[in-house]
Structure formats: C-alpha cells, structure tokens
Amino acid sequence: MPILGYIASPQSGAKQKLLQELNALQYCEAFPADNVDILILVTDTPDKETEEKLQVQLKGIKSLESLSMTFGYNDELHKGERNDNEA
Amino acid sequence: MTMKLDRRSFIKSAAATSAIATAASLFPGVSFANWKKLEGATGMISWQKAPCRFCGTGCGVLVGVSGDRAVAVKGDPNCSVNKGLCCVKGYHSVQALYGKDRLTKAKVRKNGEMVEVPIAEALDVIAAKMKETIDKHGKDSVAMYGSGQWTIPDGYVASKLFKGCIGTNNLEANARLCMASAVTGFMTSFGLDEPMGCYEDIEHANVFVTWGNNMAEMHPVLFSRMLAARKRKTNVEVIDFATRTTRTSQAADKTIIFKPQTDLAVANAICYEIIRNNWVNQDFVNKHVSFHKGLTNIGYGVEDHFKFKDKAEGISFEEFETFLKDYTPERVEKISGVSANDIRYLASVYGDPKKKVTSFWCMGMNQHTRGTWINNLVYNIHLLVGKISTPGNSPFSLTGQPSACGTVREVGTLTHKLPHGVVMKEGARKMAAEIWDVPLSNIDPKPTYHTVEMFRALDRGDIKFMWIQVTNPMVTMPKLKRYRDGALKEDRFVVVSDVYPTPTTDVADVILPAAMWVEQEGMFGNSERRTQHFDQIVPPPGEAMSDTWQLIEVARRLGYEKQFPWDEDEYIGKIWEEYRRFHDSPKHNMAPYKVLKARSGVQWPFVNGKETRWRFNSKHDPACTSGEDFHFYGKKDNRAWIWARPYEPAAESPDQEYNFWLNTGRVVEHWHTGSMTRRVPVLHNAVPSAYVEINPDDAADLGVVNGEMVKIISRRGEITMPASINGRGVPPRGMVFVPFFDESYLINEVTLDAFCPISKQPDYKKCAVRLEKA
Numbered sequence: 104m105p106i107l108g109y110i111a112s113p114q115s116g117a118k119q120k121l122l123q124e125l126n127a128l129q130y131c132e133a134f135p136a137d138n139v140d141i142l143i144l145v146t147d148t149p150d151k152e153t154e155e156k157l158q159v160q161l162k163g164i165k166s167l168e169s170l171s172m173t174f175g176y177n178d179e180l181h182k183g184e185r186n187d188n189e190a
Numbered sequence: 191m192t193m194k195l196d197r198r199s200f201i202k203s204a205a206a207t208s209a210i211a212t213a214a215s216l217f218p219g220v221s222f223a224n225w226k227k228l229e230g231a232t233g234m235i236s237w238q239k240a241p242c243r244f245c246g247t248g249c250g251v252l253v254g255v256s257g258d259r260a261v262a263v264k265g266d267p268n269c270s271v272n273k274g275l276c277c278v279k280g281y282h283s284v285q286a287l288y289g290k291d292r293l294t295k296a297k298v299r300k301n302g303e304m305v306e307v308p309i310a311e312a313l314d315v316i317a318a319k320m321k322e323t324i325d326k327h328g329k330d331s332v333a334m335y336g337s338g339q340w341t342i343p344d345g346y347v348a349s350k351l352f353k354g355c356i357g358t359n360n361l362e363a364n365a366r367l368c369m370a371s372a373v374t375g376f377m378t379s380f381g382l383d384e385p386m387g388c389y390e391d392i393e394h395a396n397v398f399v400t401w402g403n404n405m406a407e408m409h410p411v412l413f414s415r416m417l418a419a420r421k422r423k424t425n426v427e428v429i430d431f432a433t434r435t436t437r438t439s440q441a442a443d444k445t446i447i448f449k450p451q452t453d454l455a456v457a458n459a460i461c462y463e464i465i466r467n468n469w470v471n472q473d474f475v476n477k478h479v480s481f482h483k484g485l486t487n488i489g490y491g492v493e494d495h496f497k498f499k500d501k502a503e504g505i506s507f508e509e510f511e512t513f514l515k516d517y518t519p520e521r522v523e524k525i526s527g528v529s530a531n532d533i534r535y536l537a538s539v540y541g542d543p544k545k546k547v548t549s550f551w552c553m554g555m556n557q558h559t560r561g562t563w564i565n566n567l568v569y570n571i572h573l574l575v576g577k578i579s580t581p582g583n584s585p586f587s588l589t590g591q592p593s594a595c596g597t598v599r600e601v602g603t604l605t606h607k608l609p610h611g612v613v614m615k616e617g618a619r620k621m622a623a624e625i626w627d628v629p630l631s632n633i634d635p636k637p638t639y640h641t642v643e644m645f646r647a648l649d650r651g652d653i654k655f656m657w658i659q660v661t662n663p664m665v666t667m668p669k670l671k672r673y674r675d676g677a678l679k680e681d682r683f684v685v686v687s688d689v690y691p692t693p694t695t696d697v698a699d700v701i702l703p704a705a706m707w708v709e710q711e712g713m714f715g716n717s718e719r720r721t722q723h724f725d726q727i728v729p730p731p732g733e734a735m736s737d738t739w740q741l742i743e744v745a746r747r748l749g750y751e752k753q754f755p756w757d758e759d760e761y762i763g764k765i766w767e768e769y770r771r772f773h774d775s776p777k778h779n780m781a782p783y784k785v786l787k788a789r790s791g792v793q794w795p796f797v798n799g800k801e802t803r804w805r806f807n808s809k810h811d812p813a814c815t816s817g818e819d820f821h822f823y824g825k826k827d828n829r830a831w832i833w834a835r836p837y838e839p840a841a842e843s844p845d846q847e848y849n850f851w852l853n854t855g856r857v858v859e860h861w862h863t864g865s866m867t868r869r870v871p872v873l874h875n876a877v878p879s880a881y882v883e884i885n886p887d888d889a890a891d892l893g894v895v896n897g898e899m900v901k902i903i904s905r906r907g908e909i910t911m912p913a914s915i916n917g918r919g920v921p922p923r924g925m926v927f928v929p930f931f932d933e934s935y936l937i938n939e940v941t942l943d944a945f946c947p948i949s950k951q952p953d954y955k956k957c958a959v960r961l962e963k964a
C-alpha cells in the first residue's frame with residue numbers, strides 16, 4: 104500500500120488544468136504552489152496492482168511535463184518497524 | 191479504525207511535507223498558502239497556529255491535528271515572518287513529538303539504578319534535595335541551567351523561584367553559549383538589547399552582507415526571503431563574508447573568505463576606508479554618535495575564577511581616526527587573507543549613499559573570544575554611514591534559538607539579569623521584589639556564575655545541585671570531559687527535564703519527562719522582537735509535564751505557594767500578565783495576553799495597540815522623544831556608541847604541533863544536538879551522522895578519501911570520524927569543520943572553553959587541532 108509524494112511540473116500554462124486532472128484521479132491529491140508553476144501530488148494506493156495502473160494513468164496526462172518523487176512509503180516494506188512516528 | 195486513518199493521514203502528510211520541503215529547496219520563496227487539500231481529504235484535521243521551535247527565525251506554522259495527535263504542518267500565511275513558507279525542519283517538526291523512546295515517566299536514581307517513579311514522587315525528591323543542599327551548603331550551592339528553547343513562562347518562573355524566592359543568582363541558560371555576545375554588543379553600543387530593525391528590512395535592502403553566517407542552512411526561510419527579494423528586483427546583491435564556503439556561498443553573488451578571528455581587522459579596515467573616502471554621514475554622526483575606547487589585551491577566560499570588567503573612556507572622532515591607522519587595507523590583507531581590493535569593495539558598498547545595506551550575523555560573530563568587540567565593530571560601520579534604524583539599513587543580529595530573545599534576553603535568565611534590569615541595580619531589585627512579592631533582601635545584588643563558570647563550579651563542588659531543562663549540555667559544553675566528569679562526581683545531584691534520553695539524562699539523578707512544544711501552552715520570542723503565543727494543541731504523553739509546571743510544583747513544595755498561586759488551566763495567561771508589568775514603558779511594552787493569543791506574533795515595543803518595527807527612528811518608534819529624526823535613548827548621552835576595538839588573536843591558533851583550525855556548527859536538517867530531529871526519519875536519513883569537512887588538498891596530503899576515518903586531536907581530547915570532502919561545505923586549507931548534532935561523535939571533547947571576557951560566551955569556532963588518518 105504505497106504512499107508517494109511528488110513535485111509535479113505542468114506543461115507551460117497548464118497548471119490549473121493539471122491540478123484538475125490530478126485531483127480527478129482516484130488515489131491522488133494535488134495542491135498548487137501559490138507563486139511557482141509546480142504542484143505537490145500525494146498518491147495513496149491500496150496495492151501494487153492499483154499503483155501500477157495509476158502510474159500508467161499519470162503518464163497519460165498531457166498537461167503534465169514531469170513528476171519527481173520526493174517521498175516513498177510502502178506498508179509491506181515497513182512491516183514490523185516500531186517507529187512511533189509512522190504509527 | 192481511527193488509529194488506521196490517523197496513521198495513513200499522518201504518512202500522507204509526511205509525503206506532502208517532504209515534497210514541499212524539496213520544492214522549497216529548489217524554488218526559494220515558494221509558498222503553499224492554500225494547502226487545504228489534506229484537510230478535505232481526511233475530514234479530520236483541524237489547524238492551529240504556533241511558532242516553529244527549530245530555530246530563532248520564528249516562522250509561524252499551522253499544526254494539523256487529528257484526534258489528539260499532531261499529524262501535519264504547513265506554513266502560516268498570516269505570519270509575516272514566513273508568509274506560508276517553512277524549511278525542511280519546520281515541515282517535519284510534528285514528527286519530533288513522536289519518537290518511539292519519548293520520555294513519559296519520571297525516573298529517580300536508587301542504589302545506582304534509574305528507577306521509574308510517579309512524577310509526584312520525583313518532584314518530592316527534587317524539593318527535598320534542594321532544601322537539604324541549601325541547608326547544608328548555602329543557597330549558592332543550588333543552580334538552574336535553562337534554555338533559549340524554554341518558553342517565556344518557563345524562564346520567568348525559574349527566575350522568580352531562584353532569584354526571588356531562594357535568593358541565588360545561580361540561574362543561567364544555554365543562550366549564554368549562542369547569544370551573549372550579541373547582548374553585550376547591543377548593550378555597549380546602544381544601551382538596550384535586541385535589533386532595531388525587523389525582517390521587513392529584507393524587502394528594502396539592496397545589499398546583504400552575511401558576516402560569518404551560513405544563513406542558507408541556519409535561517410533558511412529568511413535566506414529564501416532574501417533570494418526572493420533579489421529575484422524580484424534588479425539591484426540586490428548578496429555578499430557572503432565567511433571562513434569557509436557553504437550553501438550560502440553557492441547562492442551569494444560574491445564570497446570573501448577571511449582567516450578566523452580577523453573579522454575584527456577587516457571591520458576596522460572598512461571604517462578606515464569609509465573615513466578616508468569621506469563617506470562618513472557627518473550630520474548623523476554629529477547628532478547621534480559618541481566615540482569610546484575600552485581596555486585591551488583582555489584575556490580568554492580559560493582559567494577558573496577569571497574576572498574582567500571593561501572600562502569605557504570617551505575619545506574624539508580624531509582619536510578614533512588615528513586608532514584606525516593600523517588598519518589600512520594593505521596591512522589587513524596580510525592579517526586576514528582578504529585582498530585589499532575586496533576590503534575596499536566592502537567599504538564602498540557600505541559607503542555608497544544610494545545603497546541600503548543589511549548586515550546579518552549569528553554564531554560566527556557571537557561565538558568568538560572577542561564577540562562583543564566584533565558586534566561593536568559592525569555597528570561602527572553602520573553608524574559611521576548612518577545606515578541604521580531605517581527600512582533596509584540594518585545591522586541585524588540573528589538569534590539561534592526560538593526563544594533566546596524572548597526567554598533568556600527579555601525575561602533575563604542569566605546570572606546578572608532580572609526581568610527588567612540587572613541585579614546590581616537597586617531599582618531593578620526593588621521592582622522585582624515588589625512584583626514577585628518577596629522581601630527586597632532576598633534578591634542578591636551580586637551575580638554568581640556565567641555558564642562556563644557554573645559548570646566549573648559544579649566540577650569544583652561549589653555547586654552541588656543543578657537542574658537542567660530543555661538543553662543538552664553534555665553534548666554542547668566546550669572542553670566537555672571536564673564538565674561531564676564534574677557532573678558525575680560523588681556528591682553532585684543533577685536533575686534533567688527533557689523529552690528524549692540524551693547524554694545529559696545519562697548523568698542525571700532525577701529525570702523528569704517534559705511536555706514538548708505544542709503539548710503545552712507558551713510563548714516564544716524570535717530574532718525580530720516578536721512574541722509568539724501558542725496554545726496547548728495536543729496532550730503530552732504519559733506523565734510528561736510542562737517545564738513551567740514542574741518548577742511551580744517544586745516551588746510549592748519548597749513553601750512558596752504565595753508566589754506561585756496559579757491554577758493549572760490558566761497559569762500561562764496569569765504568568766504573562768505578571769511578567770508584562772516588568773516592561774511597562776514605551777521602550778519595551780509587551781502585548782496583552784489576549785492580543786498574543788489572537789495574532790501570529792506581535793512585535794514589541796507594543797504601544798497604544800501598535801507594533802514598533804524600527805526602533806530609535808522617530809517616525810516609527812514612540813519612545814523617541816528628542817524631537818530629532820533618530821533618538822538613541824538607550825545610552826545616558828542619548829547617542830549610539832562607536833568603539834575603538836583592536837584586532838587581537840584567538841585564544842588558541844594553529845601552530846607546528848596542532849596545525850589546523852577546528853570550526854564547529856550546524857546543518858539545516860538538524861536542530862542543535864539532534865535529540866529531536868534525529869528521531870524524525872526524513873531528517874535523520876538526510877544526514878544520519880556527523881563528519882569532518884576537510885579541504886580536498888589537505889585530504890590528499892593526509893591520504894584520506896571521502897568517508898574514510900580521520901582522527902582529530904587537540905590538547906583536550908580526540909575523536910575519530912568520517913571525512914567529508916567537497917560536501918556541502920568546503921573549508922579552506924588548514925581548517926576543518928564538524929557539525930555538533932551527533933551525540934555519537936562528541937566534537938566538544940576537543941574544543942576549548944575560552945570565552946569573550948565581556949559576554950562570557952565560548953568560542954566554538956576556533957581552536958587548534960591536528961589530524962591523523964585513522
């Protein structure tokens with residue numbers, strides 16, 4: 104069940120459109136920077152299969168120029184860890 | 191179910207904050223003021239304001255709370271400090287509340303073992319031990335050591351208990367290690383503490399000179415504001431005046447490297463050039479400045495019981511000019527390594543009447559055996575050209591900790607201070623005795639120990655009992671071994687209040703679990719005279735208790751119920767209103783409690799409902815009464831003081847045997863000793879351990895490659911740690927730099943406990959070491 108954080112860059116002039124398109128996708132939450140043409144995207148998918156499907160959907164978004172991942176978390180990998188910070 | 195939703199929303203917020211932090215490092219000045227999405231997504235998060243606790247910038251944050259847990263942070267768009275922006279520490283700050291080894295229970299040493307006890311029992315033990323120690327050894331055998339991360343009420347009740355009730359001036363705080371030279375600099379130059387300007391100067395200045403200050407890492411949000419101002423306008427320049435290249439250098443327009451300690455000589459050379467070129471603002475100087483000199487060859491305080499008192503003597507402008515003749519750019523080039531041309535360039539920047547100049551500094555100038563002097567000398571420059579107390583013209587001493595100003599400097603939690611004035615002055619003692627409702631004779635007119643001397647007294651046995659709150663001296667004291675051994679001696683009793691186990695809790699006889707940050711109500715005071723209130727937003731874990739309330743509980747057990755009468759649900763407001771009485775004048779008026787609660791920070795002097803942004807400027811400051819454009823009312827002569835202060839060498843400089851300078855400091859990801867930030871996975875993983883930065887040529891000479899172990903040896907001790915070559919900072923040849931956040935590499939085993947004789951602040955930036963490949 105991965106949760107991923109990204110910086111999303113829109114195609115020129117397409118920030119608003121990208122925001123709408125990302126927020127329209129299931130498992131995605133996006134919000135814009137006020138003064139720079141970037142968005143923050145957080146995805147939260149229930150399993151590997153859904154995650155892979157979402158990746159394909161994201162690649163298909165025309166208003167999206169690039170995505171850079173800044174955060175990755177996977178329940179499977181973190182099983183058994185006792186850091187309270189993640190509980 | 192709730193737990194599960196909390197957990198996912200928490201991780202999602204971590205994902206978002208991590209992305210925001212990365213964006214902030216890529217796009218300085220980027221803001222996400224409309225970050226409401228998370229709120230909508232979970233439907234469970236409410237947001238409450240607080241100041242960030244991870245540096246002295248004082249960014250306003252909004253803490254997102256789900257149930258009784260803080261799950262997210264965003265910048266507070268209503269806070270003028272950061273306007274919605276945060277740095278990587280700020281965005282991850284709530285995670286520091288939830289490390290798995292949080293202290294939640296009190297512990298008391300019984301038969302050599304630390305045993306968990308109910309907190310009430312631990313408080314009984316503390317009160318009994320204090321009483322017994324005072325009865326046996328006198329009131330000056332007990333001491334309190336606090337912090338610039340204390341809330342204002344924490345420091346206030348500590349002062350009232352120790353100075354007012356017990357009657358000892360054995361009260362110090364770790365801000366002595368970070369801000370004391372700034373205080374003595376302000377006091378000697380202006381007669382009043384804290385900056386005359388405010389962060390808004392950043393939007394007005396054309397030139398920024400950072401004096402030994404890696405702002406990009408230490409005050410990242412202000413640095414972003416500065417870069418954003420440069421981007422917006424065409425005529426803004428950043429000059430990095432430093433002893434090593436850092437992230438600040440990477441962003442600066444120009445970097446000028448000087449040899450450690452020679453900032454004194456360069457500052458004098460700048461004044462020499464300003465006078466030689468007739469760039470002096472004669473009108474300003476004639477009306478508002480007087481000239482002075484003090485004692486020279488003032489020592490370094492490395493011996494116990496060191497004493498020094500400066501003696502000011504008035505001099506004329508001509509005498510000042512003659513004094514500066516030793517500081518021609520050519521001569522100073524030889525001392526400092528800064529080319530005469532660069533010195534002239536710096537002088538021309540300050541001297542150009544069309545340019546507004548802001549100087550920023552922090553630990554580089556304060557942790558300096560001539561810290562007071564270098565503060566004076568930078569003021570000299572600004573005063574000579576009249577670039578002060580006006581928007582954009584600002585000599586600006588940045589503070590390191592969230593409330594070094596609010597708690598330590600304003601409340602006065604230092605041995606010689608009271609909330610208003612100093613213990614030596616009868617008027618100040620009378621005021622305190624009256625407000626505290628204690629006999630005047632309780633307040634001792636003689637200061638006792640400043641921090642280094644206080645730990646020496648603990649080692650010697652003059653102090654037998656010490657209570658330490660919100661700080662980690664067993665990592666931060668210079669020449670650490672002596673002070674650790676002292677704390678561990680047989681008949682010493684050490685109480686430590688903290689949120690996580692640290693090397694300081696390791697030497698404790700009693701450990702009290704403390705409430706952290708927004709687990710309690712409180713106030714901080716930041717670098718720009720801004721007081722910031724925060725409510726208790728989440729409950730503290732287990733039996734953890736606010737430091738203020740711990741002190742009140744002990745005070746009551748010692749019989750001071752009358753002085754500490756407050757109820758637990760309203761004590762912070764009551765304490766604030768009592769404390770405010772100390773500052774009831776247009777020079778320092780503080781905002782009422784209800785105003786503080788409502789706003790994202792309020793600047794003092796707060797007069798007739800208005801904040802004061804530029805002090806000493808009669809257009810902005812209602813305390814100016816001279817009828818002139820400026821009024822430096824802190825000094826009796828109503829003038830700002832220019833000081834003739836010479837260059838004198840460091841306490842210990844490299845020689846044949848110990849041939850490197852050792853410089854120590856911080857990194858952006860970690861807060862001070864790392865006891866909180868190292869428990870935040872994203873921050874810990876970014877910089878998991880300390881290292882020694884070595885110049886690539888020196889590393890080649892030593893035969894060391896990146897990551898290989900290097901032994902650093904001084905006359906005090908040694909430490910072995912991995913080398914960092916061409917990392918984020920690069921020292922010049924002959925210098926190494928080590929960050930102090932990592933308790934597994936205690937660099938202070940190696941440092942020297944020399945200090946500025948006026949401020950008593952130790953110099954963590956300069957001592958001599960040699961290196962060996964390990």
Ligand code: SF4
Nearest residue numbers: 242244245249277280
């Ligand atoms: S710059 Fe300082 S106050 Fe602001 S978010 Fe970062 S650590 Fe907190």
